[in-house]
Amino acid sequence: MKVVELTDVHKHYMLGQTRVDALRGVSLGIEKGEFLAISGPSGSGKSTMLNMFGCIDAPTSGKVVIDGAEVEKLGDKELTRYRRTKIGFIFQSFNLIPVLSVYENIEFPLLLRRDLSAAGRKELVTRFVEEVGLGDRMRNKPNELSGGQRQRVAIARALVTGPAIVLADEPTANLDSETGVRIVELMRRINETEKTTFIFSTHDAHIRREARRVVSILDGRIVGDEGSEG
Amino acid sequence: MLTLKLALRTLARRKGRMILIGSLVAFGTFLVVFGTTVASSASRASRESIIRNFTGDFIVYSERSRDLPSPFAFNTPLPAIRDSAAVEAALAAMPEVEAYAPYAQNYGLIQAERAGKKLELPFIFYAVDPATYPQVFENAKMEEGAFFAEGTRGVAISRFQNEQYAKNYGATLEVGEPLTLLGITEGGVNTARSSLSGIFSARRYKSVFDYINFMDSATYAQLYNYSGVKALPADLDAGLAAAAQDEAAVFGLADADFGSLDLGALESEALSGSTMIAVRLKAGADADKAMASLLAVPGLGVKAARWDEASGFYAQIAKALQGFIYLATALVFLVVALIFTNTLIINVTERTAEIGTMRAIGAERSFVRGIFLAEALVLNLAASLAAMAAAGVAIAAFGKGGLPLPETVSQFLIGGGPLELRASPLPFLQALAAVLLVSVLATIYPVRVAMSVTPLKAMAER
Numbered sequence: 005m006k007v008v009e010l011t012d013v014h015k016h017y018m019l020g021q022t023r024v025d026a027l028r029g030v031s032l033g034i035e036k037g038e039f040l041a042i043s044g045p046s047g048s049g050k051s052t053m054l055n056m057f058g059c060i061d062a063p064t065s066g067k068v069v070i071d072g073a074e075v076e077k078l079g080d081k082e083l084t085r086y087r088r089t090k091i092g093f094i095f096q097s098f099n100l101i102p103v104l105s106v107y108e109n110i111e112f113p114l115l116l117r118r119d120l121s122a123a124g125r126k127e128l129v130t131r132f133v134e135e136v137g138l139g140d141r142m143r144n145k146p147n148e149l150s151g152g153q154r155q156r157v158a159i160a161r162a163l164v165t166g167p168a169i170v171l172a173d174e175p176t177a178n179l180d181s182e183t184g185v186r187i188v189e190l191m192r193r194i195n196e197t198e199k200t201t202f203i204f205s206t207h208d209a210h211i212r213r214e215a216r217r218v219v220s221i222l223d224g225r226i227v228g229d230e231g232s233e234g
Numbered sequence: 235m236l237t238l239k240l241a242l243r244t245l246a247r248r249k250g251r252m253i254l255i256g257s258l259v260a261f262g263t264f265l266v267v268f269g270t271t272v273a274s275s276a277s278r279a280s281r282e283s284i285i286r287n288f289t290g291d292f293i294v295y296s297e298r299s300r301d302l303p304s305p306f307a308f309n310t311p312l313p314a315i316r317d318s319a320a321v322e323a324a325l326a327a328m329p330e331v332e333a334y335a336p337y338a339q340n341y342g343l344i345q346a347e348r349a350g351k352k353l354e355l356p357f358i359f360y361a362v363d364p365a366t367y368p369q370v371f372e373n374a375k376m377e378e379g380a381f382f383a384e385g386t387r388g389v390a391i392s393r394f395q396n397e398q399y400a401k402n403y404g405a406t407l408e409v410g411e412p413l414t415l416l417g418i419t420e421g422g423v424n425t426a427r428s429s430l431s432g433i434f435s436a437r438r439y440k441s442v443f444d445y446i447n448f449m450d451s452a453t454y455a456q457l458y459n460y461s462g463v464k465a466l467p468a469d470l471d472a473g474l475a476a477a478a479q480d481e482a483a484v485f486g487l488a489d490a491d492f493g494s495l496d497l498g499a500l501e502s503e504a505l506s507g508s509t510m511i512a513v514r515l516k517a518g519a520d521a522d523k524a525m526a527s528l529l530a531v532p533g534l535g536v537k538a539a540r541w542d543e544a545s546g547f548y549a550q551i552a553k554a555l556q557g558f559i560y561l562a563t564a565l566v567f568l569v570v571a572l573i574f575t576n577t578l579i580i581n582v583t584e585r586t587a588e589i590g591t592m593r594a595i596g597a598e599r600s601f602v603r604g605i606f607l608a609e610a611l612v613l614n615l616a617a618s619l620a621a622m623a624a625a626g627v628a629i630a631a632f633g634k635g636g637l638p639l640p641e642t643v644s645q646f647l648i649g650g651g652p653l654e655l656r657a658s659p660l661p662f663l664q665a666l667a668a669v670l671l672v673s674v675l676a677t678i679y680p681v682r683v684a685m686s687v688t689p690l691k692a693m694a695e696r
Contacts, residue, residue, distance in 0.1 A: 060594055060689035081598065087689070088596025099591040103243035115236045116596045161595070 006069075007168050007201050008034040008057055013066030015052050015224075026052040027063070028224040034203060036168070039195045041215035042205045049224040050205035051173055057203055058091055058171045059083045071168040088116055092162030094172035094191075094204070098154040100146040100161075107133065107142040110160045117165065132160040136190060152183035156190065163194060172204035176211050188214045237601065241608035248581070255574055256617035259672070262566040263618040263665045267625035269563060270661035272637065273556040275654060276647055280552035281541065283438050283649035287373040288548070289541040290334070290512030291521045294321055294528065297537050303510050303544045306442065311340050312509040314460065316535045321511055324531045330519035333369035336508035337362045338454060344389070345414040345425075348405045354416065355399050355407075357391065359447040361454030361507065370514045373443050379409035379432030387453045388431030389413060394444035396433055409433060415449070417457030426457045438649030451506055460507030463500045511536075551646050567668055571676040574614075578606065578680035582687070589684055590691030599685045606681045610673040618669040622662055629657045 015027040026049050034040060042050045055061035056068050059075050060083075068075045071090050078086060093099075100109050110132055114125045133139055136156035146154055155175060162170045172191065176184030188204075188211050195202045204215075212218055220228035245252050285291055288305040295303040296313040303312055315321060318336050325334045337360050344355040360367075365384040374381065374390065382388030391407060400406045407413070407430050417424045428449070436443030455461065466474070476483040515524055525538040542549035582589070589602055636652025644650050 055690060058594065058689070084593070084596055084598050087594060093591075093594050095591065097587070099587060101240070101588060101591070103240060103247055108239075112236075112592075113595045116601070 005036050006033045007036045007071050008032070008203070009067075009069040010053075010056060011067040011069075013053075013056060013063045013068060015049075015056070015061070015064050025224050027056075029066070030221075030224070030226055031066075032219060032226060032229075034169075034201065036201055037195070037199045038217055039192055039202045039215055040204070040217045040219065041212050042203065042219050042221060043207060043212050044205075044221040045207055048221045050207075050221055052224075053221065054171050054173050054203065054205050057169065058093060059087050088113065089165065090168045092165065092167040092170040092200075094155070094158045094162050094170065094175045096174040096177045098146070098151070098158045098178070100154055100157055102146055105143050105145055106138055106149070106157050109146070109157055110164050113161060113165050128164050129160075132164045135163075135194065136160045150183075151179050152187060155179060155183075155187050159187070159190060159194070163198070163200065167200070169201040169203060172202065174205055174207075176206065176208060181210065184208065184211060185214075237604040237608045238612070240605050241612050244581075244605075245609055245613055251577055251581075252613055255570075255577055256613055258566075258570045258573060259614045259617040259669060260621035260624075262563065262570050262672075263621035263669060264625050265559070265563050265566055266665035266668055267622055267661045268628055269559040270664060271625070271629055271655055271657060272653065273552075273559045274658070274661070275637075275656050276555055277552040278656065279648040279653055280549065284545045284548055285514070285541050287371060287438050287443070287649060288512075289544045290370050291515040291519075292513050292525050292538050292540050293544040294325075294334075294511040294513060294536045294538050295509060297535050299537065302539050304546050305339065305510075305544070306546060307339065311338060314338070314507050314509050315511065317533075318506045318508045318511065321528075321534050321536055324528060324534060325511070325513060328524060328527060330515050330524050332514045332516045332519075333366065334511050334513045335362065335366040335370040336451070336506055336511045337367060338451070338507050338509045340417070340454070340458065342418065342449075342457065343416040344391075344407070345416055346405065346407060346411065353403050353405055355403060355405075357395065357447045358445060359389075359449045361449045361451045363451050363506075367448075370512050373437055373439070374434040374448065375437050376432050376434050379430070381434070381448070382431040382450050386431075387428050387450045389415070389428050389450075389453075390432045390434055390448040391430065392444050392447060393433050393435050394440070395447055407433075415453065415457055417454075419458055421459065424457050424459065426453050428453050438651070439645065440650055441645050451508065455507045458507055461502050463502060465501065548646070552648075555647065563668070567672050571672045574610070574672070574676040575679055578610070578677060579683060581609075582606070582680050582684045585684075586687055586691045589687040590689050593687065593691075594689035602684050602687070603681050606684055607674070607677055610677045611670075614669050614673040618665060622665060625665075626657065626662075629655050 010030050010032045013027050013030045014025070016023055016025045018024070030049075030053060042053060044050050052061065056063060057070065059070060059078070062076055070086070073086065075083065075086070101112060104112060107129055110129045111125055114120055114128065120128070133142055136159055138153060138156055138160070141149060141153060146157070149157065175191070176187055179187060191202055191204070192214060194200060206212055215231070217231035218228070219226055293303045294315070296315050298313045301307070301312065315336070322334065322336065325331050339358070339360055341356065341358045344357055346353050346355060364382050364386070368381065377393055379390075381390055396406045409430055409432055411430045413428050413430055415426045415428050417426070465471070473483070513524070515521060521540050525540070528534070529536070529538060592602065632655050634654060636654045638652050639647065641650065644653070647653070
């Protein structure tokens, strides 16, 4: 079952007077439970493609279907609700809320959903805090954590709502290589145990090797798709 | 709850900037509460002082007057009220009237003899009825002797006036001293015998009452020729009445036998010469309504002016102070709003990634708006509550002892002395409303900027 389907997606935008074609007719399907890397040099269109998957950018033309819904047909409120329930985000710069503790950062998306009791939230947050190995840092603020620990918090925050897909934009770019490998290993372990679909962008060859499927992109076009079952 | 938690922690994280904003809001709030209390207390004290010293709640004066009554127009007195007794009777019949006092103002000379030499001392005065004047006004505090008693004649002068006589003429007047008064009229100079019944000091408005003296109204009427004929022969009276109704009847008067009019048989009647009647109303009575019901009585030949119309610029001083405080407060809040808006925009700019992240994770635009509104309200309400408490303490501290004012300011504003501050809930509510309004207005634009931040900004953060 495909959780993500891009059909002939084009995206262009204006940079001053210059037209930039970020995506040029991209078509791609991603099955549930995949652990997929999008690889390519800077400016190749990785992030734009990820933005399409995350319902935070719309294509100029073409069709984007996420977990069965055609995203161009959704309004801002529906897209927001869709992101809240279907998608988890892991950012390159971690993007934790600085005034909230580790526990509160992970709890944050659950509070936005407002469909869980306090006890239910506590159980979920505690489970994911333990899952990412930060049980002893729950009360710490982000500025009291290392880069690797912050990214673990971000992973827990992305997973805690049980999303259909988790998007990670260069998740190891701000980490040293050893920590980067550990983060990818953690993501992969969760992918295997939780069957959560992971899509991450990277241009790090070492990280790319951890992916089961690697989609290569260059100048807005898919130029390779290794490990695809389709 | 989440919004409030985020707002509180963000404020704590940006302490320095927020303390600056909070201080400005607190200053504005203090100005609203304390300033408005001072202004309203000054306005109330000014009104009471003017009513108790100059005008009563309103002044009745002749309809022939082209000018508004002024308690200070000694050189150009108003025309006398034609039938003061009828006006007084009408006032006596009005249940809302507490007391009334007919009086006039003029200037004259006091003739005193020192070492065989006659001194002519100028003085300006109110001619008053001693029975009614103290019921309406409380401006004279007797220091020596007494205010002339009801039914007696006399003059009371201010201590300051007597000191001026000593300075300028080398003579002072003594209580009990017989005096000759000189009144200057169109027909010449009239004289009347009187005596100095007392010396007073002004309770309030020293800059005015130090220069004003008192004379009984009977002496005044004599001195300035206020007298008439008690009754005309019946046929002449009827003829005049008919002439008033029918123009042709005027010519009939010529046929009347005026030669038979016995002037010696006519009885003279002393008129009061009152130019104004100050009216004090019972507590809670409406001056406008009372004036309207008096003026509805036919044939009185009078007009009426409220205390604030009749007191010249004195009533305007308190209003001007109030206006100044409101203007200053408005300016402070405008500055606060501008600085606050600016600070919030900087906050939004600095927190673009944070807002974008929240939006990406699933926060709706209304949630973002809620955070910024909560920050503004929490900060401003906390600062304004602290300032209100401080203003409350300051008002209580001055309490009955009153707020000391520079004497010159105090004389013009409230007639002298410290200003008694009276706290009322209104300035506190006004301050709260102003702070809420400023918080919301100052947040509108920054919130719009914050709400326009897209989740893409989170991805753009590197």
